[in-house]
Amino acid sequence: MSHLHAGDEGIVAHVVPDGRGRADRLAALGVTPGARIVVRQTFPGLVFECDQTELAVERMVACAILVDTTIHYEQIIQTRSEP
Amino acid sequence: MSCPYAAGREPEEQPLLKLRARPLRIALVGNPNVGKSVVFGRLTGRYATVSNYPGTTVAVTRGRALVGAEVCDVIDTPGVNTFEGAISEDEHITRVIVANGQSDLIVQLADARNLRRALVITSQLAAFQKPVVLVLNMMDEARSRGVHVNAAGLARELGIPVVEMVATEGRGLPELRAALSAATVPAVDTTQPATRWAHETTQRFRSIRRRSLGRFQEWIGRAVREPATGLPLLALVLYVSYLFVGVLGAQTLVGLIEDGLFGGLINPWATSLASHLPWAPVRDFFVGEYGLVTMGLTYALAIVLPVVTTFFLVFGFLEDSGYLPRLAIFSDRLFRAMGLNGKAVLPMVLGLGCDTMATMTTRILHTPKERLIAVLLLALGVPCSAQLATIMGILGGISFAALATLFGVVLTQMLVVGFLAARVLPGDRSEFALELPPMRLPQWRNLLTKTVLRIRWYLGEAVPLFLIGTALLFALDRVGALVVFARTAEPVVSGWLGLPATAADVFVMGFLRRDYGAAGLFEMARSGALTGVQSVVALTVMTLFVPCIANLLMIVKERGARTALWILGFVTAIAVLTGTVLNHAFRILGVTF
Numbered sequence: 227m228s229h230l231h232a233g234d235e236g237i238v239a240h241v242v243p244d245g246r247g248r249a250d251r252l253a254a255l256g257v258t259p260g261a262r263i264v265v266r267q268t269f270p271g272l273v274f275e276c277d278q279t280e281l282a283v284e285r286m287v288a289c290a291i292l293v294d295t296t297i298h299y300e301q302i303i304q305t306r307s308e309p
Numbered sequence: 310m311s312c313p314y315a316a317g318r319e320p321e322e323q324p325l326l327k328l329r330a331r332p333l334r335i336a337l338v339g340n341p342n343v344g345k346s347v348v349f350g351r352l353t354g355r356y357a358t359v360s361n362y363p364g365t366t367v368a369v370t371r372g373r374a375l376v377g378a379e380v381c382d383v384i385d386t387p388g389v390n391t392f393e394g395a396i397s398e399d400e401h402i403t404r405v406i407v408a409n410g411q412s413d414l415i416v417q418l419a420d421a422r423n424l425r426r427a428l429v430i431t432s433q434l435a436a437f438q439k440p441v442v443l444v445l446n447m448m449d450e451a452r453s454r455g456v457h458v459n460a461a462g463l464a465r466e467l468g469i470p471v472v473e474m475v476a477t478e479g480r481g482l483p484e485l486r487a488a489l490s491a492a493t494v495p496a497v498d499t500t501q502p503a504t505r506w507a508h509e510t511t512q513r514f515r516s517i518r519r520r521s522l523g524r525f526q527e528w529i530g531r532a533v534r535e536p537a538t539g540l541p542l543l544a545l546v547l548y549v550s551y552l553f554v555g556v557l558g559a560q561t562l563v564g565l566i567e568d569g570l571f572g573g574l575i576n577p578w579a580t581s582l583a584s585h586l587p588w589a590p591v592r593d594f595f596v597g598e599y600g601l602v603t604m605g606l607t608y609a610l611a612i613v614l615p616v617v618t619t620f621f622l623v624f625g626f627l628e629d630s631g632y633l634p635r636l637a638i639f640s641d642r643l644f645r646a647m648g649l650n651g652k653a654v655l656p657m658v659l660g661l662g663c664d665t666m667a668t669m670t671t672r673i674l675h676t677p678k679e680r681l682i683a684v685l686l687l688a689l690g691v692p693c694s695a696q697l698a699t700i701m702g703i704l705g706g707i708s709f710a711a712l713a714t715l716f717g718v719v720l721t722q723m724l725v726v727g728f729l730a731a732r733v734l735p736g737d738r739s740e741f742a743l744e745l746p747p748m749r750l751p752q753w754r755n756l757l758t759k760t761v762l763r764i765r766w767y768l769g770e771a772v773p774l775f776l777i778g779t780a781l782l783f784a785l786d787r788v789g790a791l792v793v794f795a796r797t798a799e800p801v802v803s804g805w806l807g808l809p810a811t812a813a814d815v816f817v818m819g820f821l822r823r824d825y826g827a828a829g830l831f832e833m834a835r836s837g838a839l840t841g842v843q844s845v846v847a848l849t850v851m852t853l854f855v856p857c858i859a860n861l862l863m864i865v866k867e868r869g870a871r872t873a874l875w876i877l878g879f880v881t882a883i884a885v886l887t888g889t890v891l892n893h894a895f896r897i898l899g900v901t902f
Contacts, residue, residue: 247395248740254390255744256426258504266531271638271651273534273745278422278456280530282638284650284741 228272228288230265236293237262238276248290255281257291334382335374335489336406338434339418340426341388342746344446346370347476348418348485349385356762357385359755360628361746364388364655364673367399369406376486384412387672390426392433393503398672398680407437414492415441416485421451421458421473424515428507431467432497440492443471444485449478450747455518463514468496477752530748533635540639546632550623554694555701558619563702567611576603590787599786605779608828609772616698617767617824621760624662624694628759629751633658634743641741647724648682648731649674650741656683660691664823665860667691668867678736682727684868688856689880690723695771695824700848703834707841711902715849722853722887770859771822778821782814805889806850807896808843809833815847822857841902842895846888853884 230236238261243249256277257263266280267273272288274281283291337345341363349357353372358365370385386406387399396404406412415434419427427443434441445451445458464471470488474481498506532538579602583592596603627633633655641651653674660667664687671683692700704712731738785791791814795802798813806812815833819826830847833839839847855877856864864873894900 244740246737246739250391250394251740252742253504254394254426254429255742256423258508260505260508261425267534267638270536271641271741273638277425278420278454279426280745280747282534282635282641282651282741282743282745284641284645287740287742 227263227265227274227291227293228285230268230293230295232265232267234265234295235262236295238291239294240292242290242292244290248287252287252291255279257281263291263293332373332380332382333376333414334384334412335414335416336384336386336412337416337418338386338403338407338430339388340390340420340423340430341744343388343418343420343423343427344476345388345418346385348416348444348446348474348482349383351476351479351482353383356758358759358762360625360759361631361749361751362628362634362655363744363746364399364670365628367402367670367672369402376489381489389430391429395675397675402672407434407439412439414489415439416444416489417441418444418446421445421448422454422456424458425507425511428510429503431495432499432503432506435495435497435499438494441469441495442485442488442492443467443469443495444474444481445471446474446476446481448473448481449475457516457518459514459516463510466496466510466514469493477755526748533632533748534638534745536639539635543636543639546627550627551701553623554616554619554698555705558616559698559702559705562615562619563612566615567607571607571611576607579603594780594783597783599779599783601776601779601783604782605776606772608779608825608832609768609775612699612828612831613695613771613824614764614767616702617694618760618764620662620694620698621763622756625756625759625763626751629749629756631746631748634745637741637743643724645738645741646731647686647727648734648738649679649727650738652741652743653679653683656687657691660687660693661697662694664688664691664693664856665863668860668863671867675739676737678734679738681734681868681872682730684864684872685730685876685879686723686727688860688864688876689726689853689883690719692719692852693823693857695822696827696852699824699827699831700852703831703844703848706834707844708902711841711845714845714902715852718849718887718891719852722883726883771824774822774858775825778818778825781821782818785817801885805885805892806846807892808847809838811838812847816851816854819851819854820857822859823851823854824857826851826854842892842900845902846892846895849891850884850888853880853887855881855884 238257238259240259241249241252241257256279261276264275266275271282271284337349339345342361346357346359346366349370349372352374355372357370366385366387372383374381374383384406386403389400389403392404407415417431417434431441431443445460451458460471460473470491472481472484472488474485533542580596583596586592593600595601636658637651637654640654644650644653655673656667656670659670667687668684671680674680674683700715704715782791795810795813799810802808802813803810815826815829818829830851834844861873861877864876
C-alpha cells in the first residue's frame with residue numbers, strides 16, 4: 227500500500243505478520259484480506275479508508291499491507307450484490 | 310440458579326419478577342467510540358464521560374438500571390477491538406470482566422456502519438458462552454452515509470436480539486430493555502476464522518449505496534489532516550484557545566473576580582468580620598498573609614477557577630469534535646523519535662487538562678516501554694490546565710518572547726528526555742495504526758454536562774487541598790519552619806535559580822498541587838516581586854517540577870512505587886538543573902524580556 231497515491235483504491239490481499247500481533251491488530255481495525263481500501267493521503271502519515279473506518283498508519287505498517295489494485299470497483303459491487 | 314440465561318435456552322415469555330441471589334450484571338462491550346458510555350448514561354442515569362475519540366473510557370464505571378421490575382448492575386467497559394492476540398491494557402480490563410463471573414449478560418454495542426469489525430467481537434464473545442444482545446448504534450449516521458443493515462436477518466442468523474439505536478437521542482432504548490430477557494449465546498460458525506466469518510456475514514446483511522456526506526463535513530475532514538491546510542488550522546485552533554483561556558479566562562475573568570469580587574467585596578468583608586475576633590493568630594488564620602479566605606479561597610476561586618472553566622469548555626469542544634486523534638498524523642514522526650508513536654498524542658494532549666487523568670489514559674498504549682515513557686513525559690513537562698493558564702496569565706502580560714522561551718525550553722526538555730529514554734529503556738515501541746473518528750459538531754448538552762461535572766470535580770478535589778495547603782503554610786509560618794526552610798533552600802532558590810527567597814513557599818505549594826504553586830507565582834508576579842527573567846525561570850522550574858500529589862499517587866497505582874520514586878527524583882533534578890542553566894544563560898546573555 228505504501229506505493230499507492232491519494233485516491234487509489236484496492237482490495238487487501240494479505241497482511242504481512244511481524245510476530246508481534248501486527249496482523250491481529252490490523253484485523254481488529256477491519257484490515258483483513260478482502261476488505262476494500264481507498265488511500266486518502268500519503269504525507270506526513272498514510273491515511274486510508276477501510277470499509278467505513280478512517281485509519282492513520284505509519285509507513286512500515288503500510289508496507290505490510292499488500293493491496294490488489296487490479297480488481298475494478300464495479301466488479302466488486304457486482305459480486306457483492308449477488309446473494 | 311443465579312443466572313437463568315447461562316444455558317443459552319430459547320427465548321420465551323419472562324415473568325416480571327425473578328428471584329436472584331444478586332442483581333443481574335450487564336456488561337456494555339464493543340469497539341472503541343461506538344457510544345457505550347452514552348448508553349450507560351441512558352440506562353443508569355449516571356454520566357460517564359462521553360467524547361469523540363477512542364479511549365475516553367479506560368476504567369470501569371458501574372451503575373444501576375431498572376429493567377422491567379428488576380434492578381440490574383450495568384458495567385461500562387473500555388472499548389475493545391479484539392479479545393485475542395496482542396491486546397492493550399484497557400482491552401485486558403474488559404476481557405477480564407467478560408471472561409470471569411463479573412458479568413452475566415453482555416450488551417454488545419456496534420457502530421452500524423462498521424458491522425464487520427463488530428461481528429469479529431461478536432464471534433469472539435460467543436466463545437465466552439454468555440448471553441448477548443447486539444445493538445446497532447448510530448443508525449442515523451449510517452443511514453446518512455447510505456449504509457443499510459438488515460437487522461432482522463442478522464438477528465435470525467445469529468439467534469440473538471439485534472436492536473437498532475440512536476443512543477444520543479434515546480431511540481432504541483426501550484427496545485433494548487425489552488430485548489434483554491431474550492438474550493442468548495450467539496450462534497457463530499467457529500469452523501472458519503473470526504475475521505472471514507465476519508466478512509462474509511457482513512456482506513450478506515449489509516448493503517452500501519455510496520452517498521456523499523455534507524460538503525462541509527467532507528471538507529473539514531480533509532482539511533484538518535492535510536499538511537497544507539492542517540498546520541495553519543492547528544495554529545488557528547491554538548490561537549483561538551489562547552484567546553479564550555489565556556485572555557478571556559486568565560486576564561478578563563480573573564481580573565473581574567479577583568479584583569472585583571474578592572478584592573473589593575469578599576476580602577474586606579471577611580477582614581472586617583474577623584476584626585471582631587479577639588485573638589490575632591486566629592484572625593490571621595482566616596485573613597492574614599496565609600489566610601484561608603485571603604489566600605486559599607482567593608487562589609482557588611478567583612485565580613484558578615475562571616481559568617479551568619474556560620479551559621474545560623475549549624477542551625471539551627475539541628474532544629467532541631473528533632479533532633484530537635487527527636493530531637496524531639502530524640506528530641507520529643516526532644513521537645517515534647521518543648520511543649512512542651502518534652497515538653501518544655492523546656494522553657499528552659489530555660495531560661493539558663489534568664496530568665492525573667492522562668496518566669491513566671496511557672493504558673491505551675500497547676507496550677510497557679511506551680506507557681512508562683508517556684507517564685514520565687507527562688510528569689516532566691506537560692502543564693495541566695490551571696498551570697497552563699497561570700503561565701499564560703503571567704507571561705502573556707510580559708511578552709510573547711517570554712512565553713515562547715518557556716514552551717521552547719519545556720518542549721526541548723521533553724524531546725531530549727524522550728529521545729534518551731527511548732534508547733536507554735528496554736523494550737519496544739509499537740507500530741502506529743490509529744482509527745480516526747468522524748468529525749462532528751459537538752452537542753452542546755454533552756459539552757455543558759461534561760464541563761459542569763469537571764468543574765464540580767475541580768471544586769471537590771482542589772478547593773479542600775488549597776485550604777489544607779494554606780492551613781499547612783500558616784502552621785509552618787507560625788512555628789517558624791517556613792523561614793528555616795526558605796533559608797535552607799536559599800542557596801538553590803536564590804543562588805542557583807536567582808529567585809527571591811520567598812519563592813521557596815511557592816514550590817512547597819506546587820507539590821500539593823501544581824496549579825496552587827502556579828497561582829502563588831501569579832500573585833508574586835502581579836505584586837511586582839518577580840522580574841521578567843525571574844518569572845520565566847520560576848515558571849519553567851514549576852512546569853518541569855515534581856508532579857502534584859494526586860498525579861504521584863496515580864503513577865504509583867499505574868506503574869508501581871519504585872518507578873514513581875525514580876520519576877520523582879529524576880524530574881526534580883531536571884527541573885532544578887534546567888532552571889539553573891536558564892538563569893545563568895539569561896544573565897550572561899543579558900536577556901531581560
